[in-house]
Amino acid sequence: MSGADGFRLGSWLSGPESQRPVDDSTYPGKALGLPETGPGSLARFGRRFAALLVDWLICYGLGTLSVVFGGLSEYEYQYVWHGTPAVIAWVVVGTVSVRLFTFTPGQFALGLRVVSVGRSQYVGLGRAFVRMLLVLLAVPALLTDADGRGLQDRLTHTAVLRR
Numbered sequence: 101m102s103g104a105d106g107f108r109l110g111s112w113l114s115g116p117e118s119q120r121p122v123d124d125s126t127y128p129g130k131a132l133g134l135p136e137t138g139p140g141s142l143a144r145f146g147r148r149f150a151a152l153l154v155d156w157l158i159c160y161g162l163g164t165l166s167v168v169f170g171g172l173s174e175y176e177y178q179y180v181w182h183g184t185p186a187v188i189a190w191v192v193v194g195t196v197s198v199r200l201f202t203f204t205p206g207q208f209a210l211g212l213r214v215v216s217v218g219r220s221q222y223v224g225l226g227r228a229f230v231r232m233l234l235v236l237l238a239v240p241a242l243l244t245d246a247d248g249r250g251l252q253d254r255l256t257h258t259a260v261l262r263r
Contacts, residue, residue, distance in 0.1 A: 159187075
């Protein structure tokens with residue numbers, strides 16, 4: 101095997117990206133016309149995940165309060181799964197707050213907001229609800245594009261930006 105064949109074989113094993121020129125001028129959000137850093141840039145995974153944890157803690161507390169002060173007897177309580185009230189609270193709080201304020205409580209705490217991409221000026225109630233249901237499934241949030249936007253953002257034409 102000659103050196104040229106070894107190069108071709110090595111580049112083939114490295115995948116199709118190995119022969120493409122590296123373009124250092126791209127960054128997450130460039131295709132959307134967003135800045136690279138600072139306010140208005142796409143939020144990174146770590147910050148979005150931390151906001152989700154804050155939202156879950158808040159809603160788990162709300163769910164627990166609803167069970168405790170909901171007047172359930174001990175017999176009825178044993179049939180209520182702990183997480184159900186928290187999930188319901190999370191979907192409702194997330195949907196309503198994204199529609200009204202463009203952020204959930206956790207996103208507010210971490211300086212994030214949800215914006216509409218290429219559509220109307222705000223995220224409507226239906227899109228906010230579908231987005232929350234997709235995040236609830238967890239897998240769509242892990243399937244990201246080159247900009248780092250999850251499947252829930254691509255399907256609902258939204259993006260999570262830094263404030």
